[in-house]
Amino acid sequence: MRVVEKRQLLSAEEIGRTLHRLAHEIVEKSGGTRDLALIGVRRRGVPLSERLAKIIRTSSSVSIPVGTLDITLYRDDLSTVAPQPVVQSNEIEFTVDDRDIVLVDDVLYTGRTVRAAMNGLFDLGRPRRIRLCVLIDRGHRELPVEAAFIGQSVQTSDTEIVEVRLQEIDGDERVMLVDRVS
Amino acid sequence: MLERLQHLLGAETLTREQVTFILDQAKPFQEFQRHPLKKLATLRGKTVALAFFEPSTRTRISFATAAARLGADTMNLQAEASSLRKGESLIDTVQTLEAMRPDGIVIRHNASGAAEFVAQRLAIPVLNAGDGSHEHPTQALLDALTIRDRKGRLDGVNVTILGDILHSRVARSNIFLLSKFGARITLCGPGMWVPRELELLAPNIRRVLRVEDALAGADVVMVLRVQTERIHEPALAAEEYILLYQLTAKRLKLAAPDALVLHPGPMIRGLEIDPAVADGPQSGVLEQVTNGLAVRMALLYHLVGGAPADAPHPAKERSSAAD
Numbered sequence: 001m002r003v004v005e006k007r008q009l010l011s012a013e014e015i016g017r018t019l020h021r022l023a024h025e026i027v028e029k030s031g032g033t034r035d036l037a038l039i040g041v042r043r044r045g046v047p048l049s050e051r052l053a054k055i056i057r058t059s060s061s062v063s064i065p066v067g068t069l070d071i072t073l074y075r076d077d078l079s080t081v082a083p084q085p086v087v088q089s090n091e092i093e094f095t096v097d098d099r100d101i102v103l104v105d106d107v108l109y110t111g112r113t114v115r116a117a118m119n120g121l122f123d124l125g126r127p128r129r130i131r132l133c134v135l136i137d138r139g140h141r142e143l144p145v146e147a148a149f150i151g152q153s154v155q156t157s158d159t160e161i162v163e164v165r166l167q168e169i170d171g172d173e174r175v176m177l178v179d180r181v182s
Numbered sequence: 183m184l185e186r187l188q189h190l191l192g193a194e195t196l197t198r199e200q201v202t203f204i205l206d207q208a209k210p211f212q213e214f215q216r217h218p219l220k221k222l223a224t225l226r227g228k229t230v231a232l233a234f235f236e237p238s239t240r241t242r243i244s245f246a247t248a249a250a251r252l253g254a255d256t257m258n259l260q261a262e263a264s265s266l267r268k269g270e271s272l273i274d275t276v277q278t279l280e281a282m283r284p285d286g287i288v289i290r291h292n293a294s295g296a297a298e299f300v301a302q303r304l305a306i307p308v309l310n311a312g313d314g315s316h317e318h319p320t321q322a323l324l325d326a327l328t329i330r331d332r333k334g335r336l337d338g339v340n341v342t343i344l345g346d347i348l349h350s351r352v353a354r355s356n357i358f359l360l361s362k363f364g365a366r367i368t369l370c371g372p373g374m375w376v377p378r379e380l381e382l383l384a385p386n387i388r389r390v391l392r393v394e395d396a397l398a399g400a401d402v403v404m405v406l407r408v409q410t411e412r413i414h415e416p417a418l419a420a421e422e423y424i425l426l427y428q429l430t431a432k433r434l435k436l437a438a439p440d441a442l443v444l445h446p447g448p449m450i451r452g453l454e455i456d457p458a459v460a461d462g463p464q465s466g467v468l469e470q471v472t473n474g475l476a477v478r479m480a481l482l483y484h485l486v487g488g489a490p491a492d493a494p495h496p497a498k499e500r501s502s503a504a505d
Contacts, residue, residue, distance in 0.1 A: 070210065073210075073222050073224045073483075074222070074223070074224075078224060078487060078488060079227070079487075079488065079489065080488075080489055081488055081489060082186075082488040082489040083484065083488060084483060084484050084487045084488045086207065087207055087210045087211070087480075087483065088210055089209055089210040089213045090210070090213060119223075122219070123217050123218070123219040123220075123221075123222075124217055124218065124219075125218060
């Protein structure tokens with residue numbers, strides 16, 4: 001699949017500032033951080049959740065537990081995919097019961113990943129609340145899913161792809177809008 | 183790029199990379215066994231036929247549980263040993279199974295080569311749960327996972343297999359699998375059950391007839407049950423076996439410190455293994471059972487899950503699904 005870059009949505013600096021703003025919003029709108037926990041959705045939600053927790057720690061001196069969720073086994077498209085995608089472990093050291101959970105992912109698109117993530121969470125326990133934090137909301141929802149914390153909302157077309165690059169995974173740091181080329 | 187595994191017929195034909203892949207994929211399923219809710223929808227709508235033509239409790243329950251936890255349905259086919267003696271041909275068995283249209287078959291049969299025979303005649307994935315004296319690959323995989331977890335590695339481990347090796351498909355599968363990682367294997371047991379020809383199965387195997395010599399320096403001691411149902415010549419008297427080959431606590435001290443003790447089960451306490459050893463801190467017997475579930479879930483997920491191998495690629499690629 002060949003792609004061509006259309007425009008940059010966020011530079012490295014803008015990603016940093018956006019995460020700072022999101023971290024403060026999360027603390028402000030949680031009515032207390034006692035039961036708060038962040039869970040990053042693999043893959044790119046993971047470094048984002050870790051960075052948010054770090055910002056919260058340094059600015060509010062509050063340590064919020066962070067976990068990692070792999071949604072592969074909960075995907076709704078597995079029967080159409082061959083070979084099956086590689087499964088990875090969750091890494092959630094705390095109990096999910098009665099927690100105020102903020103799910104963190106890079107891009108919100110159809111909402112299917114979030115549906116799968118919620119199924120995964122419910123297998124682990126019964127959270128008190130789940131809210132969603134994303135870097136980019138690109139529209140085109142196919143399920144009734146919404147984010148409480150949004151970095152940037154972008155209007156996109158079906159052929160476009162929002163490409164997020166993060167240092168921890170891609171060795172690079174930017175968000176771009178790219179288009180498929182036939 | 184890992185070649186897609188279609189069947190799991192034996193350890194001998196697996197590559198080292200395929201073994202590593204299966205063990206790595208078992209890890210998330212190990213973690214899954216600790217979830218409060220152990221029920222996925224991943225293989226919902228799929229049916230796994232459990233065709234056990236030899237008595238089995240632990241392997242059958244393990245596969246059935248693995249399928250159920252993945253959300254699959256199972257067909258339980260259990261033939262009594264007596265109907266096999268009545269001479270139902272394997273071809274008839276295969277055609278009966280195919281008529282029920284399962285998405286995958288787990289088969290245990292008393293004829294060596296049965297799993298491959300079935301795989302050649304059906305278009306669905308076949309998983310060998312034990313064929314005659316030939317192979318029991320899922321046992322070797324769960325043993326390897328247990329060794330890797332406890333010892334931190336498979337490469338170059340010293341493994342001693344103790345007991346009736348000749349009739350043991352568990353021993354064969356373990357020999358094939360562990361050799362791929364350069365393990366040094368010592369086979370020990372009564373002479374008539376450890377023929378010299380076994381040394382040809384893989385490089386770095388030696389055959390030792392005295393248990394004291396066999397245990398020296400072993401990182402892993404694999405104890406086998408005496409297979410009374412498979413032998414036809416006069417067996418060794420139990421007292422003699424215990425005297426010469428039982429893994430006692432005292433004999434275990436001859437092995438490397440903190441050597442791992444494994445047993446495929448079922449154990450005959452007081453015969454091939456001292457109960458104190460079976461229940462002791464070096465025993466990995468219970469972990470083997472949990473790991474068996476994890477390995478079988480990983481295998482069913484990859485082999486029975488998904489579109490058939492020849493299905494066309496999905497038209498759309500969503501970044502949310504692929505991330």
